[in-house]
Amino acid sequence: MGALIGLGVGLGLLLVWSAFALPRQPRRSTHTSAVSRLLATAGMSGVSSASLVALCLGLAVVAAVAIQAVSRTLPVALAFGVGAAYFPIAVIRGRARRRQREFAEVWPEAVDNLASAVRAGMSLPDALSALGVRGPEPLREAFDRFAIDYQVSGRFGESLDRLKERLADPVGDRVVEGLRIAREVGGGQLGRLLRNLSGYLRDEARTRSEMEARQAWTINGARLATASPWLILLIMSLQGEVIRRYASPGGVVVLIIGASCCVLAYWLMMRLGRLPDEKRILA
16 A cells, blocks of 8 residues: 555656656647748738638638629639638738838838937837837837837846747847847947948848849739639630530539649749748747
């Protein structure tokens, strides 16, 4: 009996020790994580992944039912339903790109404001908090919430981590990590660091905007070439005798081959013409 009690006590102590010494991270699926990162980059972190998936499914059903009511051809309705399901994701990706482009344009001004505040004698947390009032308009909300976090907790590092999560921006990651290092090793070179960073960000934004302007015709051409066959198919849906030919096995094969060619051609054009994506630091 004593050995049994000792074994139970030992097992209990082992479990208690493992709970503190071996913490387990919650497992997240890759798909959900990718959707969450996309929503955060687009500035829609308040929207859940499940809501986005539900919206995609809802649009797919509505589009499929509408096309089925017009054309009475199930394969065509399913094809347009799949396209409608991807539409919200395409809109969110476009918003994410616009948001990152907007941030890249205003970050040099924000860093200049930081450098001026530090040169005037303000502490680094106060200078960051001041960007919520005097900083560029697209960044004010994030820095205003940083000021609230720092006032509540007083922990500079944790407030910077939350700022990174709200910005979800590669340039913002570099700025935040640079400020974190400057804070930890001492502020003697902070003014020079901020001035160098501002000049680097301006040069990078100028170069990238020129490259994106030259790339725009490739993107627009790829979108037009991909959308044209489906616009023609949508117009053909109004002609019942013609569109019902796609309900045959041969018509289904044509639809599948056509959709596959469109997806592959669009992916190749975007892949060959895209600019290298900037990776986030310690995200």
